[in-house]
Amino acid sequence: MLFNELQIINWKKKFIEKEYINLCKYLDESGKNSLDNFIRNNSSIDISEEYMNKLISENKESGLINAFYYVFKRKVDFLWMGLFDFLSQKYSIKNENNKNLFYSDFNDGSYNNIIRQCRPDKNKYEYNSIVNIGFYNKNKNFLYKCYDDNMSSDYLKNEFSNEMKEVYNSITVAQAKSDFFLIASLYKEGGVSSDVCSICVSNISNIIKSSDISITFDGYGFNKRFLFSKSNNKLFKEYLYDLIEKLDHMGSNFDYNRFSSRNAFNDFILDFYVLNIDFFEKNNINFLPEDLFKSYVHDGISEEELSNDNQSSAISFKSLSKESWVKNDSIFYENTIVSDNYISNRNDNISVIGNDANPVISGQSQHSYAISSIDVVRMKNIALSGHACIWSNGRLINFETYLSFVAEDEYKNGFWKKPEKDSITRVIDDEVIIAFSAGYGCYGHYLVDDLPRLGAIKKHIGDDFYNKKFIIPKKTPKWAIDLLNYLLGIKEESLIFFDHENDIFHLNNVILSSFPSRHYKFHGFIKEFYDNIPRNMISDRPFKRICLSRKSWEKNKNNQRIFVQQDFFEEMATSRGFSIVRPETLPIQEQIDLMANTSCQVGEHGSAQHASVFNSYGMTIGTLNPLTEVQVNLGRIYNDKNFLCYHDETSVDSNNNYYFSIKEEKIKLFFDEIERHEEKKMNLIAPREMYRQ
The missing domain is CATH 3.40.50 (Rossmann fold)
Known part of the structure; x- marks a missing residue:
């Protein structure tokens, strides 16, 4: 923590004393004399700007010289961001040659597979909310923990001390309380601490593998929005102490911007590096570029408005595929990953002739994206209504893709009924596969949405696929039935026709699959499926x-x-x-x-x-x-x-x-x-x- 000039001078002196011998290898006699004078007199470092600029230009790849230049320029309200540029380039995760890659859920056992978020200004999230949080349902290899104010306070008392609990409770700004708790628990347990107002869209293993620390950054500096670390890490220990010291220094004049804002966090990382160059060299530090990070975690507030009301909210299909368990009348008794998580890196596959009337389309290739695994789940006691509205235990299943949202919006607007016991038109005991979605009448949707999902189920259950019955709408076009037969070998006698405008089916046994896209960013399984036809x-x-x-x-x-x-x-x-x-x-x-x-x-x-x-x-x-x-x-x-x-x-x-x-x-x-x-x-x-x- 550097609040005044005296602290700055003592901090500079500490760096120069620690690195004196190594610095002298780069300096001429005048430079060495300036260091000696600074150590003796605690004054400014008496070296000219011209001298320092020449030194940094000749040693751009040296962490020590970058740190020295940063120290030279550092003032109470000013820091040299060239050190950020150096660190973000040296320790940045690089996209792998613009290739598309499959990757598995990952945990090598060297860290606690925990993801935590803290919402001190909200009521405790119960199961009905947690299932719809992306960090929970996209990460099968992680335990997700969501803390409210009381849980955070109790944790700090039990894992640290009553004094730590009192420090936490003395903070009056909710965001600052969350920051403090996330850093303390990250230091204690390791794993991932993540800000709220972020939505995980794919398994995060790929961005933390083989690292001891992962931190995001963008053009404005390092960001605390997503932090990964092993437990008892020196960097986060010192950051925790820094936060405690700041609270003591500020007293009643609390200033969030100087406490734990993203700017304050960036300042800490740069100041920390100066005195801990060896720490960076001995640990696997991964700085995550904004574009790569946002492939896995998007900005958004939708998960901050979740309801614990069991009957009012949909339930994510990914949460059903995370684990097998029993709840009320629905038994999820088998699930599998048919195709691993997928990342598509940026490329140059688009050229626009003339005016670009829709930069959103042409800009697609400039951003990487990640898609969660393709999962197949066997379930019991499912209801079917409307345009493939699929219900489990009274809750609509959300497959987190365009057509699933279409069906949900149509239901909310009164087009389709919610299944009730007296509205069921048919009960089917045999294990069935729902072979359509809200886009069943469109050739393009059939190709990119419906057929690959059936292909995933076929890949999972093998030849038993041909023994199943397949539910399709009564109004399904002839070409769609022909495609089912030609591409998947589904005979017409295996079809069960569903009047989506009037029927509501109760299915005692059903097999469901993920969609192969999210907002029409596609999973590589589509190509795998069509390559085999x-x-x-x-x-x-x-x-x-x-x-x-x-x-x-x-x-x-x-x-x-x-x-x-x-x-x-x-x-x-x-x-x-x-x-x-x-x-x-x-x-x-x-x-x-x-x-x-x-x-x-x-x-x-x-x-x-x-x-x-x-x-x-x-x-x-x-x-x-x-x-x-x-x-x-x-x-x-x-x-x-x-x-x-x-x-x-x-x-x-x-x-x-x-x-x-x-x-x-x-x-x-x-x-x-x-x-x-x-x-x-x-x-x-x-x-x-x-x-x-």
């Missing part, structure tokens, strides 16, 4: 170039997307060697074989483009007027190259048809850029290198 005559070097046509969608319909330059676009595609394809006119097997042998596809935004999942090697994909990020995010797990071309003008007619227009010069540039990329790809000596990761 049957194909005919597949080339190891895809060569076809196709243009997906939407001409069969009549322009006099309502609520359609209509491309004004469609004829010009398709004529240009033909002149460039692209075959015009209307996928809906082809049998499923021909669609799959066509896509499997396609190197490049272009077309208007739509579900037909998602058939790129049938290509194992990756494609060049050109999309006109993309409306969502689905295709570019599929491209991340397939190593596709995506070219996006947005509209120049739009309009809507009286039938709510949406017209979009693209200038002919831009359409030509669109094809030019795609062909340049294709030429480069096809001229590679080893073609598979362009497709495979």
Whole structure:
């Protein structure tokens, strides 16, 4: 703690005395004399800025010289952030060559697998709330502990002393109380201490493995939002003492910004390093870049508003898959991880032709993301209503993906009923699989949501899959039934048809699976699933170039997307060697074989483009007027190259048809850029290198 000039001088003297011999290796006689004079007289370090700048420029990689420069510049209200730049680069976890990786839940036994959060200003969270906290349900290998004010106070008394409890209770700011408790318990037990207002979306093992300490940082410095450590760690011991000393110094003039704010924490880490360079060299320190950390833990307040009311809130599917146990009438009697957690690092797979009308889509590739494991759970006593609203013990199961939220919102808006005993239309005793979601009528949703989930169940239970019954809506399109048969071998006689507008089923035995995405950031299992489907005559070097046509969608319909330059676009595609394809006119097997042998596809935004999942090697994909990020995010797990071309003008007619227009010069540039990329790809000596990761 450095509050005044005298403390600063004593701190500087301590550093120079400790590192005197090592510093002298870098200094000339004038520099050494300045150190001697400082030690004798406790004055300022009498070295010129020019001398120090030259010293740091010649020794940028030296931790000692960076620390010395920091000491030289340090004042009560000023610190040199160049030391932060040095440390954050030297000890930063690096994304692994932009590759997509699978990773398992991890605990090597060297630390307590505990994740703790503290909410001193809220009532104690009971089980009904804790199951919906991401740090709990995404981390099967961790014990999650949530502390309220009384629990925190009792912990400090039992694990430390009554004095520590009194120190904690003397703090009047809730956030500061939480900070103090999290540091004390982290020092005592190790594991993870995390701020609230953060939502864990995937298992955190990957960002703490092989480390003794993990701390996040961004462009403003080190951040205490997420801290990992082994127990009895020197750094957090000294930080705890620092907080206690600050409280004593401040007295009644408490100042959170100087106590435990993120700025105060950053100051402590830098000051600590100066006197503990050897500590950093002997321990595995991992500083987590903001982009990488936010792949696993997002900002958000939704978990701060959780309700303990058993009947009012949904329950996360991931909590059901965390452990097997018995509660009331529902027995979760088997669960398995079918595919490990998944991380997709940032890449450069998107190019925009002309104006970028939707930077949210084009910016997808600039950020990494993590997806939790694909889990399969066998359960008893489940109810089914509406658009795949799945109920356990009176609570709606939330699969934490777009279609699950759609079904939940429809229920909340009164479209579907909550199951009651007198509303059940059918009870099924046989073990069944729910083979649809709220997007069952859309080809694209079927490809990226429903079929891979069934594939996960099939992978888990093997050939017994063919002995099960599959529930689908009565209004399921014929093409969807054909896909179930062709891709998964599900016969029509195995189907149970569900009237989603009127039926409510009670299922005594059911098998459920995770969705393979979160907000349409996809899990690598999708590619694994489609790589294993049957194909005919597949080339190891895809060569076809196709243009997906939407001409069969009549322009006099309502609520359609209509491309004004469609004829010009398709004529240009033909002149460039692209075959015009209307996928809906082809049998499923021909669609799959066509896509499997396609190197490049272009077309208007739509579900037909998602058939790129049938290509194992990756494609060049050109999309006109993309409306969502689905295709570019599929491209991340397939190593596709995506070219996006947005509209120049739009309009809507009286039938709510949406017209979009693209200038002919831009359409030509669109094809030019795609062909340049294709030429480069096809001229590679080893073609598979362009497709495979």
